[in-house]
Amino acid sequence: MPKYTLLLIISCALFLSACTSKPKEDDKTIFSYNEMAGISSLDPAQAINFENIWPVNQLFNGLVQMDDKMNVIPGLAHKFSISENGLVYTFHLRNDVFFHDNPCFEGGRGRKVNAKDFVFSFDRLYDPKVSSATTLLSNIDRTEKTNYKGFEALDDSTFRITLKQPFAAFLSILTMKFFSVIPYEAIDYYKQDFRRNPVGTGPFVFKLWEEGTKLILLRNANYYEVDENNKSLPYLDAVSVSFVRDRETAFMELLGGKFDMLSGADAFNTNEVLDKNGDLKDSYAQKFYLQKQTFLKTDYIGFLIDESIPIVKNSPLRLKAVRQAINYGFDRDKLIKYLRSNVGEPAHAGFIPMGMRSYDTAKVKGYYYSPDKVRELLALAGFPNGKGLPEITMYATDNYKEQVEFIQAQLSENNIKIQVSIEKPTVLKQAVNSCEYTMFKKSWVGDYADEENFMSLFYSKNFSPQGVNYFHYNNPEFDKMYETAQIENDDQKKIELYQKMDQMIIEDAPVIPLYYDQVVRLVHHHVKDLGSNPMNLLNLKTVKKVKETK
Incomplete structure (x- = not known):
């Protein structure tokens, strides 16, 4: 739908819903963003991904x-x-x-x-x-x-x-x-x-949702929260969400002023917009600002290590030394620099990401690139210089193709042969849940801001398919610490427990932590007070839009 038609719809809706004196149309403040993946539900009970969570957060x-x-x-x-x-x-x-x-x-x-x-x-x-x-x-x-x-x-x-x-x-x-x-x-x-007819208490009220086309939310004039000057929130008159699936088209719409923000490193060409240090290029800095924020998200490669499962019995991945060798066999720093435009931090600590209280590279020591360690560990596992080591298949989705092929190439240089198989997301998810793959690329986003959420992936009572322990990692000592941490109210003791657990995961190597991701948003300068947080929640109740000087 053309930009001006959409603005007309919103303006008419605002006019009809106003219960006080009507401001001039030019004074309307509408925050617009694009959601490439689309929205499946506005019911908070189904807010399982960011596409749904963001609008739900405005409504409830x-x-x-x-x-x-x-x-x-x-x-x-x-x-x-x-x-x-x-x-x-x-x-x-x-x-x-x-x-x-x-x-x-x-x-x-x-x-x-x-x-x-x-x-x-x-x-x-x-x-x-x-x-x-x-x-x-x-x-x-x-x-x-x-x-x-x-x-x-x-x-x-x-x-x-x-x-x-x-x-x-x-x-x-x-x-x-x-x-x-x-x-x-x-x-x-x-x-x-x-x-598709949500009724909540949030700062914005549902007005219109044409699935795959647009979503419109209007200011809740009866919202309970106020700012420090006792002024009612929210400041915006409306929120408009579009569903442009093509990245280049969405980026052109941002440049043209249809969108106020694009979010996520996948939402725009980072090599075009960011310099080699991951900062905004001068040519874009005149019109936009870049938000980069620690994100509670760990990207990783997982191993299925339960030897009671037939495909693991004869797999070299059942051997801890092989898994450790793979962890040492590629350069995380180069992966971040060349494939992610320095968006994210190389995972040189544990599975728990930056932004959590227990994150401390002095207390949890992870992996780094070391061909010498690879040779040492392969020999320990019975595969000197990779001799006799079977080829291993790593499964991933297309959006991680460059990353896994980079890892594949570096491991090959260190005598570890990897075959990459690119699968559809639904196929990969089902296969990993069903223990059909022994090596797979995934990520974990914190559901809530506590280390327990990340360590729950390694608790033996959380085996997939019912739980999230896709590796079928089973360590009684880890389980005991995990259970103790859940009831520990002393913050420092809890942090120390999680650090010990995280180090244990590094040493047992059921996973390869790749990098800790970052929230990345490209925002127009006329947008003010757009908060950013490690949970990547979108909170629009305090956002303001100012007129751009020409």
């Missing part, structure tokens, strides 16, 4: 939220308490929060949020047809002890959650968009179509 709120420094702060709960035994969480709700106006309510006016709404919203997550968050609820105590109610509304403004066992990261989990509040009226009214 939860009990608590994460600030840009990854601190858990109050959300719809103005205060909360945790029992001494760490099992009972009590939340006291604000009394000034209303659901968006919507036909699902009597008279079309949104009503006040109460504790029963949270009981309804959280109970709804147990339905696997509704949400993929069911595993996050496994620690909720729904036994006879709580009268089979893990979630309780003690009164209209008090909500209680009871856990089976203490879990130090629980508040961080509650910042995930799965745990947003929704009204039962909207589910009764829209039923399965709630995914």
Whole structure:
């Protein structure tokens, strides 16, 4: 749809929805961005990827939220308490929060949020047809002890959650968009179509979604949050999301002013826009600024190492020395410099990425490029100079083709023969979950800001396909530390536990940490106060747009 037609639609929508004096059309502030991958649902219960999470974050709120420094702060709960035994969480709700106006309510006016709404919203997550968050609820105590109610509304403004066992990261989990509040009226009214008719409490209200074409959100005039000067948030009048799939077309639209931002290193040609140091080239710096931020994301190559699985029994990857040799067999620094335009940091520590409290290269010592170590380890494994070492197949998706071929070439120089097989994302995901591949390229993005989320990939009770331990790594000592860390409330002790666990993963080598990614955004200078955070959440409630001087 042409740019001006879309702006006309938004302007008309703003005009019709205004309930105070109408500002001039030129004063409208609309933030526009592109989502190449498209959006599949606006139901927070289905906010499983950034494409969905970003708009959902504008539409919904939860009990608590994460600030840009990854601190858990109050959300719809103005205060909360945790029992001494760490099992009972009590939340006291604000009394000034209303659901968006919507036909699902009597008279079309949104009503006040109460504790029963949270009981309804959280109970709804147990339905696997509704949400993929069911595993996050496994620690909720729904036994006879709580009268089979893990979630309780003690009164209209008090909500209680009871856990089976203490879990130090629980508040961080509650910042995930799965745990947003929704009204039962909207589910009764829209039923399965709630995914495209969202009703929440957030700073923006749903207006229009033409799947594959555009999404329009309007300012929520009744939003509860204010700035330090007591001015109502948000500042923007609207948010517009487009779904241009072609990268070059989207980049031209950014240059032409249709978009205010492009996000992600894959969203534009980094070699064109960034210099060899990963900074914005002067030719683009006049019009844009570059946001680069630590991202809680580790890109890695995984190994399936469970010898009870037939394809592992005779695989050289069952041998720790071979896995360690592969870790030493290529240059991570060159990979970042030449293939990623210095976006990201080479993974010379553990699996836990930069940005987490336990990240410390002095405490967790990872791998570096060393042909000498490769030779030493191959000989130890019984393959001197690679003699007798079978060829290994590494599986990846097309967007990582250059990276895995770079690794393949360097390993070949060190007498480790790798065959690369490029698969469709759905095929790779299913095959890895089903233990069909012994070597595969994947990444892990933190679901919440706690090291536990990254270490959960190596816990033996999380074996795939039910869990995320795709390697079938099994180490009782690791498991014991993992379980201890979950209930440890002393931050320093917990950090030390995670550092020991991370070093253990490096030494056992069920994975090859490649690099710690970065959030990268190319933003027009007229956009002000666009926050950036290691969770890569898009928060537009405090964003402003100023007129460009000509």
